[in-house]
Amino acid sequence: MHAPIDEYVRALDRALTGPGRLKGDMLREARHGLADAAEAYQEEGLPRAEAERLAVAEFGEVRVLAPEYQAELGLGAARRLALTMVLVPALFATLADFMWRGSPWSAAGAHPPEGYLLISRAQDHLGYVWAGLALAVYLWLAWAARRGRPTGRHTVRAIGLAALSIVGLTWLASTVIYLWSVSLWDTALTWPPMIVGGLVVAAAYGWLVRSAVTCVTAAPRRRPVTS
Structure with a gap:
């Protein structure tokens, strides 16, 4: 027993x-x-x-206390996700420079197609927008926590779903750029910074997706749970 x-x-x-x-x-x-x-x-x-x-x-009783605990977990998941979304774009910017600087194709004066540059710029700008929004969300959640204002189910879910949408869109753009780079320059397949950077970017996106899914599932429930 x-x-x-x-x-x-x-x-x-x-x-x-x-x-x-x-x-x-x-x-x-x-x-x-x-x-x-x-x-x-x-x-x-x-x-x-x-x-x-x-x-x-x-x-x-667990069924009485669990909703309060779950609300705190949802808030914690949303804050962690927002902070991650603030920091990751800086990592991506650093990796982009790391993957390109000193590469054989850049040394040869490569000029990517206009479509390539358009997607690359759009990805950069989206990263700036998402980082700014994430910072605003993080500060708002911190302010709400200090004021003792509860963060509802719909707010936590909305933060997680919005993050999933943004991450999915930028991950798609990043994948297109990566594959396009490989098709344009054969040496990209063997350029160590390109390989390492690609793995780190994929891992970072996977981390973001996991954090966003956790945020969605951690949203406070509609009804008290039973023990």
Whole structure:
């Protein structure tokens, strides 16, 4: 038979969806609070099992508390996503310079087609726009958290879905540019910075997609969950 505190924390774990680190911190905090309450009851002379049952009963039912925890997880996921969306464009700009500078085709004075340059510029500008919007969202979420204003389900989902749309569009543009570069210059297939940069860009986009999906799934639920 499992201890009451262990059972409670497992039930709370099953009820919540969100970033692993933040969720783990919340569960540890809940466990520590329950353990402290149980120890206080033990000091009054109660057996451990009874002390844990009283601590759990005093803490509150999972179905009642889970929506509050989930709202905090949703806010945390949205803030993490917004901050990531601010930082990643700077990484992409650095990688673009790394992949191109000193390349055999640039040394030979290569002149890409106008369509290539158009997509490249559009991708750069979209990166600036998304970074600015993400910074505004991050600051707004931080302000809302300090003011104690809840972030609703629709807001968190909208942030995640908007990020997925932007990431998908820019990932498509990045893939087109990469494949077009390879078709224009054969040496791009063996140019180490091009290979390394392409892998890092793909990993960064995958990270963004995962963060956006986590944000969407971490949105507060419509109804309280049951334990």
